[in-house]
Amino acid sequence: MSIQINNISKSFGTFKALDNISIDIQAGELVALLGPSGSGKTSLLRIIAGLEAANQGVILFGEEDMTYISTKERKVGFVFQHYALFRHMTVFENIAYGLKVRPRKTRPSKQEIKEKVEELLRLVKLEFFADRYPTQLSGGQRQRVALARALAVEPKVLLLDEPFGALDAKVRKDLRRWLRKLHDDYQITSIFVTHDQEEALDVADRIVVMNEGKIEQIGTPEEVYESPKTPFVYHFLGNVNLFKGRLHKGKLRHGAFEVEVNAPEYAGTVNTEAVGYVRPHDVSIEREPSTDSVSAEISYIHSVGAVVQLELIRKDTGEFLEAELTKDRFRSLGLATGEVVFVKPRQLRVFIPEDYSI
Numbered sequence: 001m002s003i004q005i006n007n008i009s010k011s012f013g014t015f016k017a018l019d020n021i022s023i024d025i026q027a028g029e030l031v032a033l034l035g036p037s038g039s040g041k042t043s044l045l046r047i048i049a050g051l052e053a054a055n056q057g058v059i060l061f062g063e064e065d066m067t068y069i070s071t072k073e074r075k076v077g078f079v080f081q082h083y084a085l086f087r088h089m090t091v092f093e094n095i096a097y098g099l100k101v102r103p104r105k106t107r108p109s110k111q112e113i114k115e116k117v118e119e120l121l122r123l124v125k126l127e128f129f130a131d132r133y134p135t136q137l138s139g140g141q142r143q144r145v146a147l148a149r150a151l152a153v154e155p156k157v158l159l160l161d162e163p164f165g166a167l168d169a170k171v172r173k174d175l176r177r178w179l180r181k182l183h184d185d186y187q188i189t190s191i192f193v194t195h196d197q198e199e200a201l202d203v204a205d206r207i208v209v210m211n212e213g214k215i216e217q218i219g220t221p222e223e224v225y226e227s228p229k230t231p232f233v234y235h236f237l238g239n240v241n242l243f244k245g246r247l248h249k250g251k252l253r254h255g256a257f258e259v260e261v262n263a264p265e266y267a268g269t270v271n272t273e274a275v276g277y278v279r280p281h282d283v284s285i286e287r288e289p290s291t292d293s294v295s296a297e298i299s300y301i302h303s304v305g306a307v308v309q310l311e312l313i314r315k316d317t318g319e320f321l322e323a324e325l326t327k328d329r330f331r332s333l334g335l336a337t338g339e340v341v342f343v344k345p346r347q348l349r350v351f352i353p354e355d356y357s358i
Contacts, residue, residue, distance in 0.1 A: 001061055001156040001189045002027045003048065008057030010043055017043040019213040021057070028187045030180070032200035035210035036236070041193045042161055044210075048191065049159050050074050061156060077150030079160040084146065085134040091145050092117055092130040098153040120148040123182070140171040147179075151186070158183075160192035164199065172196075176203050197237050201225060209233050231351050234277045241283060241321050243294075243345055247274035252350060255316060259292040263350045274352050282347040283323040285310065285333060293342040296321055301337055303330065310335070312343060 003025040010018040018040045025031050033041035046052040048059060050071035059066045066074055085094050095117045099108055108116065121127040124144040134142055143163060150158060163179070164172040180203050183190055194200050200207050201221040209216040209224055209232075217229045228234040245254030247269045252261050261276065263269075286293060296312035303309075308330040312321040321343055325333075335341065 003157065003189060003191075004058075004060040005044070005048070006058040006060070008044065008047060008054045008059070010040075010047060010052065010054050016213050018047075018054070021213075021215060023208055023215070023218065025189060025191065027189055030183045030190045030192075030203065030205045032204035032207045033191060033193045033210060034195070034197065034200040034207050034236075035216075036195055038212070039210040040213040041195075041208075041210050045159055045161055045191060045193050048157070049076050049078050051078075075153070075156045077153060077155035077158045079143075079146050079150050079158070079163050085142060085149075087134055090131050090133055091121070091126060091137070094134070094145055095120055095148045095152050098149060102153075116152060117148075120152055123151075124148045138171075139168075140175055143175060144178075147182070151188075155188070158188050158190040160190065162193055162195070165194075165196075172199070179203060201237075209236065211236075228277075228349070231275070231277065234349070239280050239322050241278050241280065241345070242319070243276035243278065243348065245274060245276070247272050247350060247352065252276050252348065256291065257294050257316075259345060259348060261348050261350045266350060266352065269352070272352060274350050276345065276348040276350050278345040278348050280309070280322040281307075281324040282345065283321070284344040284346055285323055285325060285329075285335070286342045286344055287333065289342045290344065293344040295340055296343045297340050298335060298337050301335065303327075312341070314343075315340065 005021060005023040008018055008021040009016070021040070021044060033044060035041050043052060047054050050066070050069065054067070061074070086097065089097065096113050099113045099116065118127070121130055124147060126141060126144060126148070129137065129141065134145070137145065164175050176199060204221060206218060206220055207224050208218050211232050217224050217233050224233060225237050228237065234240045243252060243254065245252045245257065247261070247263070247266055248271050250260060250263070250267060252259050252274060259276070289295065295315040297315060298310055299313050300311040301308065306327065308325045308327060310323040310325065312323065313319070314321060323343065
């Protein structure tokens, strides 16, 4: 089931939660709505579900206009962050609930409901927990029950609002992997809200990065991480170093520092204020200076794990920098805290402040 979100806007009093949002979601796609608190992602999910009404715009499921259709008739499965399970019902009864309350004409027989629930219990690997109550389950198990309950009614669309936000890091990682496999097996169009960048990058087919009610960028995890279109996306999707200066004929300059930049859109720019963005893993550490490097003192070394993380202070500006090196490169350089080295940015992406809000 494909979903078209066309020009959706939503205000709560004077606060504009969503501002002219348009997204095309393909059938069977798993899409993450990613952004900080207040970015509008949950409001958009609730509008897709029919739990909120948009002030303007259209929602289509396939070719069918759902804008004014009730939540019940949209046939969406909704999974909340805090499970929303019925405490007085067993796991079996929770999963069966949506089937049992169907109108008599469309309600499956007791045997069909039993078979469906048992199938879903096997799917979520809880077949031996059917008679337990939610209070007798772990957080991860309760979330799997909530997913099974949402799937029981065979929804056209599965919507998940911060589904793993209340769980600890290890359980979140396990459930992310499980959700990805579940989605691949079921091939159901799914949209999930998260503020966790790692979660979105790990699970989604595509990511919609939102900020202040608007879309900053839509793309695959690789596209939004490796080729951010705005400074906000750079900042939100991981650590980033800033190299401020002036852009002049394809070079970013600041004092003696000068580096070539790949910015065709600014090819004719002359002596204009600009900021270069570079990820820590795209920073090179050298022992000898060059015109495209800056001197910096190593203030902290974190060498636990496969990658060594360095924190540095620029000698010329006092600004903070981060770099990531392989263990082999770190050992070959023989680096120590307090040493002065030379930092050289690679894959520098330049933005001009007048074009983007930084």
